[in-house]
Amino acid sequence: MIDFSVDVSSLVLPDGHVISGSIENEDDVRGALGRVSEGFGFRGFMVLAIPDSGSHSLTAQALMTTWPMDFLRRYDSARLIDGSPVIQRLRRSTIPFTYDAHQLARGRVDGKGEAAICVFEQANMPRGVYLPVHDAAGHRAAVAFGGDRSAVSGDELQELNLWAGLLYSRLSEVRTRDRRGPGSLSxxxxxxxxxxxxxxxxxxxxxxxxxxxxxxxxxxxxxxxxxxxxxxxxxxxxxxxxxxxx
CATH class of the missing domain: 1.10.10.10 (Winged helix-like DNA-binding domain superfamily/Winged helix DNA-binding domain)
Incomplete structure (x- = not known):
């Protein structure tokens, strides 16, 4: 079991690595999320602002991502965000969940199930997780990890949820600090x-x-x-x- 009171530097990834050093800027957060993604066997991650009903672009909501740009282009070109079961679930729930593109396709009522499967399969990201997060100001977002590994276990989902919460909180702190003053360029x-x-x-x-x-x-x-x-x-x-x- 994970101690939820500890800092990220004391947590061990499944591959045995730890995230050492301080996380002082967005590059550090990006690097840490990348190591978490790799450590759990995913192909990439996305930090996603929860879109409102008027948003029709996933790219516009991506705060930080290593998911392929071609995936985002194809997703938005097909307007898959409209009627997405994932987006609908993120809007109403704060419980982390796994995804399977084939299962999600059956939950679409807009006839775009096959198009959605194709987009995720072409990016080699048919399975993964979505982890709802929020910052101290109550702003909601989600951290997603995607790839072609087997479905995550309950224990893995709990660990990923901890990583997502800790790193999103740090990202929000860094962004708030940067908005208060120009700061130095990375x-x-x-x-x-x-x-x-x-x-x-x-x-x-x-x-x-x-x-x-x-x-x-x-x-x-x-x-x-x-x-x-x-x-x-x-x-x-x-x-x-x-x-x-x-």
């Missing part, structure tokens, strides 16, 4: 701005840095927020004037 944010200043597109930067397009945009958007800019061009200009890039 190494990845500066690297993205340097390539942007060199005229590279998001696709080119993703290829150069071995990251997803989503992740590159995440770093650029975060730098824009920290430097209180309105667009990427202004962010690059401010970074140059501040001596952050040259």
């Amino acid at each position: 190494r990845r944010e500066i690297e993205c701005l340097r390539w942007a200043a060199a005229g590279k597109t998001t696709v080119e930067m993703a290829r150069i840095m071995a990251l997803s397009e989503y992740t590159v945009n995440h770093y650029l958007n975060r730098a824009t927020r920290k430097l209180d800019s309105v667009n990427r061009v202004q962010t690059v200009a401010k970074a140059i004037r501040a001596g952050l890039i040259n």
